[in-house]
Structures are given as C-alpha cells and as structure tokens.
Amino acid sequence: MKKLLSIVLLSFMIMGSVVAQSMKVEGKVIEKATGESLPGVNLFIEGTQVGTITNIDGFYSLEVPSGDVTLVYSFIGMQTVKEVVRDRTVINVALAPESEQLEDVMVVAYGTTTKEAYTGAAQVVESEIIEDRPVTSFEKALQGTTAGLQVSSSSGQPGSTATVRIRGIGSLSANSSPLYVVDGVPMAGSLSDLNPNDIESLTVLKDAAAASLYGSRAANGVIMVTTKKGKAGKTSISFNSQVGISSRVGDGYDLMNSSQIYEQTWMGLYNWALYQDKQTIEEAIVYAQDNVKETVGFNPFGVDSPLDDNGKVIPGSKVLTDTDWRDEVYKTGIIQNYNLNVAGGTESTKVYFSLGYFNDSGTTIGSDFTRYSAKLNVRHKVNDWIEAGMSNHLSYTETNAPPGGGAGANPVRSAEIINSASPVYNPDGTFNWKNKAAFDFNPVGLYEYDIYEYKTKRSLLNAYLNFKLLPSLSFRTTGGIDYSGDKGLNYYNPYHGNGAGVNGRSTIASTENVNWNISNILIWKKQTNNSSIEVLAGQEATGNDYEVLQGAVTDFSVFDMPDLVWGGTPVMPVSYSTGWTMVSYLSQGKWNYKGKYNLSASVRGDGSSRFGEKNKYGLFYSVGGGWHLTKEEWMPKLSWLNYAKLRASYGTSGNSSIGNYESYGLYGSGANYSGYPGLTPVQLENQEIRWEKNAALNVGLEATLFKRLDASFEWFTRKSEDLLFDKPLSASKGFPSIKTNLAKMQNTGIEATLSYGVVRSKDFNYDVSLNISKYRNEILEMTTDEIKSGTKLIEEGASLYQFFMREWAGVNPDNGKPMWYTNVASDDESNSTEPGSAYLDPLGSGKQVTSEYSDAERVRLGLAIPDFYGGLSNSFNYKNIDFSFYFYFSVGGKVYNNDYAVNMHDGTNPGYNLAVDAANAWTPNNRYTDVPRYMVDGSDNGEEISSRYLEDASYLRLKNISIGYNLPQNICEKIKMSGLRVFASGENIWTLSKFKGFDPEGALNGTTANSIPGVKVFTFGLKVDL
C-alpha cells in the first residue's frame, strides 16, 4: 500500500513540475479536405496530461513549458498529428480522415483486432442497424443482418426475447443459445433489459478461432456487445424520440361467425344421430334441433328456432350475438421510445451517459412492457500507464404477460376457441363466463380481474483496470456483477377462472440472480519490421447465485386487492437457492508476418461445479490461419481484385448449459399428504454426465472486387459430441427420461455475404447487400436407435426437428371419413402387411389407405429447419435523405399448425370455435373435400396428429423499411444545433407466405402453441443533436 501511495504522489509531482515555466501557443485546426474548421479537437503535450480542446471555430491556445515539447492533435476519425513547438507561437494544423483504419477495428474475445489480421469468422453489426428500431431487445434487430445467424421470435409478447442460433443447432436438450458478452463480461439476465440504443456494435463470433477462448460456454457461438463510450472532444448531447403503432403481423385464417358455428354444430349433431346412433333422418333432425343450443352454449339469434330442418338459418332470423373474439383480445399497440445521450470527455477522461424510456403497450390485452434505463460509461487515465474504467447499466422493467400455451387464461387461445355465439357481456353488462370452450374463462373479464405482472431491476456493472507495464506488456483486470431482481405477481380473482375454486389466489415470487465474474489477463505484444506477435494469458472465475422466495394465499376477503395480507388461507411458501461456479485458465497467441500470413492459437481449461466428480474439467483449444493473397509479390496486380484473404480454423469448445445439480440423485420436498410433510424422488442419479463437446472447422474467403463489391464466403462444419439428451426411459425407471451424453450431431453449412456499392457519387449513394445461409443438421449417433415423440422422430442420419406422423390421404368421398395412407412399408412398425382396414385410395393415388387412425404407420415428412435463409438490404442516400429497406427470407421448413388443428376439430371439441374452412366438411352433397364429416363427439380421429396440419413455413418478409431526413448543417448551425433528423420506419410490414396462421415465423422446432403473434410496427421519430 505504501508503494501505491508513493506512485500516486509521484504522479502529482510530475504534473506539478510540468506547469512550472510557460510560453503560449495558439492556432487553428481545420479539416484537410474541406478546409472547414474543426471544433473539439483534442491536443496535449506528449507525455503529459496537459492539454486543451479547440473551440467552436477550431481555435485553441495552450501554455507550454518550452519549445522542446511536442503537441499531439487528435480527433476521432482523423489521423493524429504531432508538431514539435520549437519557437513557434502559432501552429495551424490540418487533419486528414483516418477512415480505413478505424473501420476495421473489431471487438473480439478478450480484446480487439483488425479485420485484416483476424483469423476467425466473425461479423460486426454496427449501431446503425440496431438504433431507431422499435424492438424491445437488440437481438431482434439482427434477423437477416448476418449470415449464419438465425433469429426467430416465437411470441409477440412485448419484452420477450427471440431465439438465436449461430450456425445451426448445437445441442439437443441443453441450451443452444449463444453466450452474450457485454463489454468483456459474460452476462446472465434477460436481453430485453438492455437499451438497444446504448449499443455501439455487436460482434458475432461464429467459428472456433473466434469463440473458443470462451471454452465451455462457446459451443453455440458468442455475441460480443460493445456499448457506447464517450469520446474526447466537444460534449455531444443527443435526444431521440420515437412513437409508433403496432398490430398483429398477419390476419391468419378466418374463424366462423355465430351463424356458421350454429349451422355447423347442427350438422354435427345430425350426423352423430344419423351415423353413430343410427337414428332415422327425422329423428336426427329432431335431435339436432333439440341439442344445438346446449352444444354451442348460446342461441345467438333473436328467435328460439332459427334453423330449418336442413340446419340452415331461416332467412330473416336476426343475429343478436356475433362476437369476434379476436377483436376483443387484440388491439393496436402504441410504442414510445425516448433516449437522451450525453457523450464527451477529454483525452484522459471520457464519459458516456444515457437515459432511456421504452414503452410498448402490446397488441394483446394484458400484455405490455415498460423499460427505464440508465447507462454510465467512464474511462479515466490515472496516469500514463494505468487506465481505469466502468461500464454501468441500470434498468427497471415492468411487464404484464398473460399465460400462454394451453392455459385456460391464455387470451390468445381463448380468442381462437371460444365460439362467436358466446357473448362477451351479459345483457346486464356483467361479463359472461359460460362459454363452452374455456370453462369460466372469459379473456376480457380475466384481463379486468386478474394480474400477471413482473418487475425486474437489473444492474450490469463492470469495472476494469488496465496497466501498461512495459510498451510491450499490459495487464487488465476486470470484475463484473450482473444482478437481476425480479418480482412476479400472479393474482387470480375469487369469482372466475383459475381462482374460483379457492376463492381467489395470489402468488408473489421474488427471485434474485447474481452473476459475478473476475478475469485477469496479461497481454504481451512484440513488433518487428516484418512481423508482430501477441500473446495473451489469463485466468477467470465466474459464479452464479439464484435465490427464490415465494409466498401465496387463497381465500380472499376483498376483491381486486392482490396483496398477500388479504388472503385468508396461506399456501405453502417456497424458498430455495441454487448456484454454480467455474474456474478457467486461458491463453492465446497471434502471429502476423508481413501482413501476409496470420496465425492464431488458443487454449482454455474450464472447471465447473455443475458436473459430477469424474467429469469436472474440460480443455478446449483452437488454431486458425489467414493468408492475404493480394499481398503476395507473385500475385499479379489485378485491377478488379483489390483484396483477397483465405482463412481456415479448427477448434473445440463446450456447452455447460445444464441444470446446476444434474449429477445428483435427488428427493424433493412438497410431496405432502394428509397434512404430513413428504419427500419424493425428483431426479435420477447421473454421475456420468459430462461436457458437451463441439469441434468446428471453418474455411472462409474474403474479397473486394472492383473496389465496390465486398464478398465473403464461408464453409463450416461443426461436430458436436457427447450431447446431453433426455433419453426416454421405460416407466419402470420411475422417470420419463434421463439426461445422458449420448448423441453426436453435425451442422454443416455455407454462408455468403455480398455487399455492392451500386452508385457512389457526391450526392447519391446506393448500396445493396445480400446474405444467405444454408445448413444441414444431422444426428450422427445416438445410443438409442430412435426417439419418437409427438410430431417428431429423432434418429441417426437425420436432422433434429424431423416431422414424423401419419400421412393424410384426404377424405373418403363415400362416407366422409378421414383417410391416411397405410404406409406399411414404413419402419414405424416392423410388420409390413396391410391392416385389415386398408383399402385402395378412392381418390386415385393408387396407394392403400385406411380410415382407422391406429392402422396407419407414421412416416418421415420433412424438417422444421429451413433449406436456406438470409437477408437482402438496400440503402439509398441522396443529399440529406436516406432510405433503406431490407427483406428477410426463410425458404423450406415446415410447421405443424397445432392452432389450426384445434380449429379444425371435426366435432371432437363441440363447443370450440371453428375455422371457416371447416364449413367445407363432407356431406353427401359435398363429397370431394379435404375436410371430413363433422360429427359432434365423433370418433373418426381425423383431428389427430397427421400431415393434414403440416404446412410449408417459407416466407419472405419486408423486415424493415425506413426513411430519414437530416437537416442541412448550415441550417442546424443557425438554430444552434449540431444535427436534426426526422425519420419513419416500418417493421415486419409485409409478408409473403402460404402459411395459414398469423405468422410463419415461430418456434424453431416447427410447432405452434397459441403464442401471442408477432407484430408489425410503424414508427415516426425525431433526433436532435446539440
């Protein structure tokens, strides 16, 4: 400590001696090309902290100790100029832009590099792509921007994050999401807590040379997030406001109105009486007339018997109820986004500060999202060899999110299944709860009465110290804390829905998630005439603590007061904590020879608490090389080839994203009975569980042609071994599955990115860019031959997400029964004899079909993974106007439309609403149709899983279109601003697809689950720079 003090004192002494004698130097700094004066240029006396900044007209004046000193002039984006003072008192300087060099600096694992020297496959996404987009979290803005990056949003819930996959699917059951690293520190919480407007750039690390340095967390790639920093020079203040409207991305298939559902139900009852109960036609008509109201739940007409004996509405019957439940559940959302940024500083201290407010009122009742965020980034040069910095992010978010999936309280599901004859309100204005699809659940009523509210406090704090020990040696120590505190409140009202059985229920859960990280990195650099070498070595420790505290009560004495004090009966409270720790050692070497050859190698060892005694440690490595063809002497200087580089890399990484205690056999609490506390086995012991390993090979070619066309091609193959997988077990093992390292999988693919500057002129620029990716996923090995579950078959030699189900053969025109191809040759069942129920397809396929669902065998029916996907962007600049639009496309890939299946139930859920398509059901007069006969409580099984509901999910989407206008500089100056921009943008506004549902973009596994559909957004914005 004494030493440290002496150093601090020493620094003061040096500074003191510098200011002792003085002479004055002044001058003006201009831009070399235009001759315009440059305000905010930083100048200082070399080797000291003494300096100043040019004023608004580019002038400066500075006291210097003597004529021997050198002045350093620097400005962001400009080349630095040094001038020895000698005996001059006026020094005018012209600065030239430094564009080339700056563009190529990219943030990579544990440091930065230049694009030219980099041996890995990585792509940088600049802030322009992310800023001003009406998205809650930045990863959604990445869709279509980067080859090899697949971004898919399965829910339009504001604040929900998208699924991100880099280069295929790396894991079967463990997490396949990339690792996110914010300002050098891996992060743990939700992406939507970050304000996208605070992001300077993103680097997507795709191959082993790029990502392996993150070892056991790099198997699925890494996304480096770099936040904005202050710059030396004039303080810039920028205010950005944006307002927009959002709505459901697509209209989906039509649902029946109340007359249609009433007629269809009549038909279903009639068919049941006639075909199933063997009644006469006359009896069947009576049966249908007698029961239609009870089955639908309501008579939506003004008369008691609105249907004639053919089951058709008698003309003139007045319709009193015709509820469009979608209209009741969906609404137009309002998006508001306001940001204030302040950036500035001196050469020694740089500050970036921002405040943000984002609010999305949601497109579905009960769903919204609000974020308040603040950011402070500070860097300070303590002295000429120590730099200290902090990067702080604070946010508070409030989300309302109704339950999804099959839950009764899911408004999206309710909108699809409650039939249109059911009114929202009773005649007296109270809510009607008696629909026949979701017992006691009225989505509008529940929106009024129930609460699903989540509040998150997030702080992401990183601090570092950087020591320049020698010109060639530096040491950086970084500490980070990522804290999320969540409070969730679920309140079920005492009268209807989930809470009715217990007279109301309120559950409050508080979770705290703390992720900490400490890293110490030593970097040694050596430059000679012909080569440079850089070696990095370091150590890292990371840990996580997660704590939950939950309380709940039932039996409420008052209405609409969710706090626990109002409940009469406590429910078992819950508290628990889990955690994990990891220790790592890492090293990397880079070598560059004459700018022609680049080599890199890395190694990292990780030890994790998540794995059993036998398998705690993992070692990961990578090697990579780059070769600049255009820098070779023997290479002819071609006018059309400006730059060409060949890259190759190979390396390994791991995936440790599994539960914290997977190796233990465990008993859990809560298995109480008759008032006694009970324990029950909750997990099988699994000491063998170990790291997933990933080995990736990448070959890439980068080139610039005709000075205008940047092209990059990548070929990769990722082999994943020891994949953790829920191996299904026989019921005799007590559990349906166990995690085992039993699979091998490979993702092989190609990526191409082409950017072309079509027009480059003083006033008009036009750039077009295309990226396209294709990968093939293949399971190489499993210890079980195959795993059949739901709609999928997982087997060796095939892709994950392979559909496997009975093949729909249409409807038998003679009796309206569904038909499936028997497909006896399929390996679903071992025997290959036609079942007794088989018959020749009456529709003329020549194949055998059956109307007995269980007699048909399941067959492979394609993949959920698209054949290829990518983005096409166009941007235009004309004087002060910029215009850009880009498309995202996903071609091939299927989706099993579960939601549609529910609306095409053929009568098995007689109270549920139907798609209008269901009106095309078979009747003796409508024999050739694809919709089976409609029968209430029928047992034809036509609605069971089959290719009837399997759809092509290909789509082309206008992902973003935006237009902006920048007020000319001279006008800005007059009104005392440095810039003013107005802009308008549209997100997801047009989609081309054959898909029947709301949105072809959905879950990667290709099934729909009544999620809030995606949204399209129009926004208008204003940005003022002071």
Next chain:
Amino acid sequence: MERLYKKINVLLIVMIGFSWSCSDDFLVEEPTASLPSENVFESIQTASAALVGAYDALSSYTFEGLYWPIMSDLVGEDLMLVPGSGNWGWFVETYQLEVLPNYTWVDEPWWAAYKIIYDANQLVAFAKDIPDATDEQKKAIEGEGRVIRAYVMLKLAQMYAPAYHTNPDAPSIMNVSVPVDANAEDFPRATNREVYTQIESDLLTAIDKLGSYDDKGFFDKRAAQAILARAYLDMHEWEKASKMAQAAHEGIELMKREDYYGFFYRNSETIFTVAFNATDNNTYLTIPSFYWPEFGYSSVRANDEFVNKFASADYRKRFFLLYEDIDPDRNLVLKFEHNGQVGNAERISIRASEMYLIEAECEAELGNFSAAQDALWEIQERVSARTSKSTATGQDLINEVLLERRKELFGEGFRWNDIKRRSLPFVREGDHWAKWNFTASDEDYFRLTFPIPQSEIDANPQINEEDQNVGY
C-alpha cells in the same frame, strides 16, 4: 528499472485482491432445496417423509385421485359422461371405448403408477437399513411400501392386461419390485401369474408386518387384507378371497341408513381413503368436481336403465336426480359431494361393504348359499334394498350379488373390472350415447383392456409393437 519495479508492485497488490484460491472446494456446489437420495434413508424422519411422499404420488389426479376411479366406471354400463360440449373433452374416448395407445387417458395413469411403484421400491428395499429406526418403524415403512406397490400393481394389471382368469400366462404389466437405476436392463411384460404372485407375496408380508391404524389415510393390516381379497377375487380363488374379505371387515360397523351419504369424508366403514383436505387436493381434477352437478366439470350422468334397477324404497335411489335446469335428459349423480370447497373431499378407496360383497360372491361360488345370503343381507338391509333376506341360490344368487355390487359401489371405481374379471357381456342400453353390446367371445371385448402406452413401447426395447394388447 525502478519504475518497472513499482509497476510490478502495484500489479501484485491488484492480483492479490482479485486472485481466488481455486481449490476443489470452490467447484463443489451442493443442492440446498433437495436432498441427495443416499441421505433419505439415513434417518427415520426423512424415511417417513419419503413414505408420505409415496402416498402423495398415489393421490395424484392421474391415478387414484381421479383417473383410475372415474375411468373404471366410464368403462361400464351404469354411468356416462354428458354428451357434447358439456364434457369438456375429459375422458370422452374412454367412455366411447375408443382409446388409442397415445391417449392421455392411457398414458398418464401408467406413468403415474410406475412412479408410485418406484417410490415404493425404495421404501421396501431400504427400510431395514434406517439406522435410527425402531423395529416397529422399519416394519411399518416396509409394510406400507409393499401395500402401496401391490395396490398399484393390481390396478395396473386390471387396466392394461387381459383378465387373470382368462389366461394366467397372458402378458401382463412390468413386474418391477426392486430399485432400478437408469441404466438397468428394461423389463418385459411379465405374465399375469408372475404379477399376481408378486402382489400376493407383498400383501402377505405386509399383513405380517403391519398393525392396525386409526388413521385410515394410510394402509394398515386390514387394508392389506382387503386388497388381497380383491386380488384373489380376480384369480377366482373364492375361498382365499372370502377369508381375506372377512378378516378385512371383521369388527367394522357398516354405515347406518341415517348416515349413508358420507362419501366425501371418512365414514365408519372406511378401510382406506385418499386423505385429501382443504389445502391439499386436486380442486377441479377430483371425483366430486366431475360427479357433483355443480361447481366443477359436473359431467357424469347415470344411465336410465341402471337407475331403474333400484327398488323405489332403496335408500340409494336418492343418489339420482332428474333436474331440468341442469340437464333435462339425464340423471345427475349426487353420491360424491364437495366438502365446503371445490375438490375438497376424501376419495374412499376401500370400505367394508365391498368386503361383505366379496364374501357373499365367494361363498355363493363355493356353494355356501346361506353364508352368502347373510353377507348380502348386511348390505341390503340397511338401505332397504329388499324387505327380506334373499333366498336365491346358485347362479341366481351370484347374479344378485353382482347386481348389488353395481348398486352399492357405482362411482367408486369397480364396474370395469367386475365385468372383466367374470367375462360378463358388455351391454349399454337406454340413454347411453355410445352404445355397445358385446360378449366375451366377441372381437370387441379387447376394448375392456387398455393398450400399453405408446410412450412405453417407444422407450422400452423389451416391449415392442408385437407385444401390444390385442386390438390396438
């Protein structure tokens, strides 16, 4: 050089501050909210909690709480679900006798049952090693574990295997009676004989180890005897069944006429009940929710032909009600009430009346008609089903006992197996909306045996499509 020395000093200070001792301890994180399995049987306290946990698993709505008892009557002639949208889709295919191997109704009880068996296997195997347990405690944990296992296996066999008496060597369920780990070899379908032998041996051991409990929420000696009587009845071991049934009801006072409505709380003749209470029940997924005409799914109805079988003086006839406001067409069932709140009702699984009926049936089969008539009269007299003791003999007496069983035990989960275990014809008449009429020699009889779930066939190499039950 001195400057470098200073730099290194600063660096050392920083490094000491941030360095972590990376001993192995740092990489050990033990769960705090769950207990490693090997610790459970290290004390009587945790072992007893594991026993409670097994009862909790038994009480699951996918097994003894709802699925098993309700489906055991829906696969029958006496009760039905309301047709159309009023049934909310629950159990419809079961009532229609149209189940497939991938249906929830088939899948869930199987998985729930084997989880209970898994829990019970640990209790049976490790009870004797509990260091701080008394002999009595060890016996109780092992004995109750065995009863739980036998109870579940018997129900599984009745659902998923052809009736024992038709073919003792027919493939039955998996006989899992030891703790197995995930990598252990899978089990094939055992034969009926092996399964019933296991059940018998478990129960005989339990009868030996268990005493009598006041709390009927737990299996005691009497419960074990009652379950064994059921197993012997399936096996047509009339003498043994009768003996066990008598032992099980010995000393129990049947419900009197005036308190003959207690099917939602423990009544005087309860031998075992699933002890749901106000804070621990399955709310809507309960017997009263489906049976009672209000407050729940309320979708069970009684067949008109069945209702007509009750004499008008029969006290039990008041369990049926035609009430136009709720259902204009079909009889409501008032046997299973909510107890103050939705779903709060005990589910009485074994009661003494059943034991008298077993005794009556067996004695009639053995030709001891007088003993059979006496046992039958115990049931009939208190509800005024008849004015005098039956004088029937032979098959007539057996038929009367069987009819009395239907009347006494409807809704309690017996009819399905009662048809199956005697190969009776399956006849639905009257206001049933999924009518069937077949006998044991008809092909359709396969419908009285559930298929082995598809999930089991997919996961178990020892059970393949070829091993599936006939008809699926």
